[in-house]
Amino acid sequence: MPLRSDQFATHGAVMLDDNTVRFALWAPNAHSVEVCLQADRRLPLQRGADGWFRGRCLANAGSRYRYCINGEQLVPDPASRFQPEGVHGPSLVVDPTAYPWQHSDWQGRPWHQAVIYEVHVGLMGGYSAVIEQLPRLAALGITAIELMPLGQFPGERNWGYDGALPFAPQHSYGSPQQLCQLIDQAHGLGLMVLLDVVYNHFGPDGNYLNHYARDFFRDDRHTPWGAAIDFRRRQVRDFFIENALMWLHDYRFDGLRLDAVHAIDDPDFLLSFNQRVRRSIPSGRHVWLVLENEHNQASLLKNAFDGQWNDDGHNALHVLLTGEDEAYYADYSQASIEKLARCLSQGFVFQGEPDRNGHPRGEPSAHLPPSAFVLFLQNHDQVGNRAHGERLTRLCPPQALRAATTLLLLSPMIPLLFMGEEGGSEQPFLFFTDHHPQLADAVRNGRRAEFAGFKAFSDAAQRATIADPNTPATFNASRPQWPDELNRPWQAFYRQLLQLRHQHVIAHLPGSRAIAAEVIAEKALTARWRLGDGSVLRIDLNLDARAVPCALPETSSWLFCCTVDAFAANQLPAYSALVSLLPPHTPEPAHD
Known part of the structure; x- marks a missing residue:
């Protein structure tokens, strides 16, 4: 049977049965703590060792509650399982066993x-x-x-x-x-x-x-x-x-x-x-x-x-x-x-x-x-x-x-x-928030000030073009395109x-290790890895707009090439990546 959080939880509201909830708040700087439930029900929690306040009362899944600190301030549970009215609203008691799992035998997959x-x-x-x-x-x-x-x-x-x-x-x-x-x-x-x-x-x-x-x-x-x-x-x-x-x-x-x-x-x-x-x-x-x-x-x-x-x-x-x-x-x-x-x-x-x-x-x-x-x-x-x-x-x-x-x-x-x-x-992904006005001003100004050291944003007019994180338009501009628009x-x-x-590749990753990565030009290299089955994965990468000389592997070992350019003898085309898979027991290159 899968473990549940109520088997190890010390913080928060834990359902003991369908009608009983245990509440626990660590509040070492409080004199008193009460649980405030619907219909003005209040339960004083008992202060224990090390700043804990605990108690149990009649409540069920869906009950809304807050903690009252020192008889004055109402706060949400820091270990609340759901906040239907946001960060300042009441917390909700949640039953972690309520969902009927359809794939309960799932064990995951290896890394x-x-x-x-x-x-x-x-x-x-x-x-x-x-x-x-x-x-x-x-x-x-x-x-x-x-x-x-x-x-x-x-x-x-x-x-x-x-x-x-x-x-x-x-x-x-x-x-x-x-x-x-x-x-x-x-x-x-x-x-x-x-x-x-x-x-x-x-x-x-x-x-x-x-x-x-x-x-x-x-x-x-x-x-x-x-x-x-x-x-x-x-x-x-x-x-x-x-x-x-x-x-x-x-x-x-x-x-x-x-x-x-x-x-x-x-x-x-x-x-x-x-x-x-x-x-x-x-x-x-x-x-x-x-x-x-x-x-x-x-x-x-x-x-x-x-x-x-x-x-x-x-x-x-x-x-x-x-x-x-x-x-x-x-x-x-x-x-x-x-x-x-x-x-x-x-x-x-x-x-x-x-x-x-x-x-x-x-x-x-x-x-x-x-x-x-x-x-x-x-x-x-x-x-x-x-x-x-x-x-x-x-x-x-x-x-x-x-x-x-x-x-x-x-x-x-x-x-x-x-x-x-x-x-x-090509849609941007922007920084976005939804803060109250005073904090929104601070976040917007702080965000723009972060870029003052960049050449493109050296003056205030340039920084003013940076999107306001708090406007809905910034959020909406960041929505990705799905699926037919892709x-x-x-x-x-x-x-x-x-x-x-x-x-x-995937099946042979366990036991793999790098052999070497050799620079062949200003923006080009050859990298090799020994996979777990003994084969050698090789990637020749050129991120330059010019072809570069390169001793390429035999075409029979080529797995994929991303370029549409023709290959000249011993040349890696511009903007290309050539992937080769060499059989087991391929010798490793000699190093100086």
Whole structure:
């Protein structure tokens, strides 16, 4: 029988039976706490050790409640399971066993089979609209949907990283049961579902913890979002670990992507998190844990976490495709092709070397398998953090994008696509919010000020052209095109590449390792990997507008070539990627 959150939850409202609910709030700075239910029913909670307030009373699924702090302030439950009226409204008691699962025998899929598709549920139209796209994505060759954060945020529109109540799926996307239905339908199509979770900060509106649990935060350390969360405290650790267990067991997500863990200022929390999550997973079930981590801590990937988003790979490719070299792209503007070669052969580019600010970054990663790294050309951050949210279709030649996409989808790293990418979408993906007027002004001005250091936005008039995050028009302009509006040749191109990946690459990824990546020109390289069956996967990549000399493999080994140009003898055409599969026992090249 699957585990349920009420078997391990210490925070929040837990149904003990159909008519009894246990309420628990950690409020170390409160003198008294009451549960306020419908019809003016109030239940004083008993103060226990370590700042806990607990009690049980008659209530059922669907009951709305708030906590009253010190007889004065009404607040939502920080571990609320649903907020039908938003972050400032009452919380709802939810029965985690209510949904009748149709695919209860689903065990997931192994990590090496991952082809990930990142989705913003709100832009797609809510859970029901995502469900409509699942058959198309499965037919394309996608094996996993990754949802951007769902934790309740203020208003109706948001990227999701301003969440204030991380246990409550955003009310404007649909009900908890509709979220279960999305995951159930995906499992029926063989698709895994991952969730992006934010454990490094809370959003600026709707978080009441400072009113009764100031110990949730540290006074001595700060992040870009405010006071750092105090992961030294057991109650705080349990809060986030129980959140992860809820998503994995009650909603049956197949994995989690942990946002910006470099902002979690506690070296032990991630290991403790991994251990408790893994212990809760029954034998035979596949659950993935993936990191975003600017610190490039390869040590976390050896035994604990399955993979990490590889910003190094993206940044090197982006510079090669677009020529952009401002902000963090400056770290990749020199010797860009050498940096990409290091990424393909060793995983991370930065493995302890100083960045542009002189700060050492990263750990050695050459010992890790290619599947420890999630490679992408676009994602919500890399597109949406641009001033105008342009996709690569508007930033580089289409032939160059086809070559880079070939590398993305046929290399042994785990590929990630951003919604609309598979159709050559030219719609922007902008930064959007739905804050109250005072906060909306601050966010708009702050957003525009971020770009003051860029040449294109050096004066106020140029910065004023950056879209206002809070207007509905900014949100609507970011809606992707589905499905008939998508570029069919691009879809056919992605489908062909993913068919090749499924036929020739995925089955042999376990046990694979990099052999070498050799630079052959300013924007060209040859990369080789030994796959698990002993065969050698080779990709010759040229992102230059000129052909380059290259000792090409025998045509009998060619798996795919993205260019329409004719091949001259020993030349790699402009904007091309040639993929070859050499038989087992192919000798490895000699190195000086």
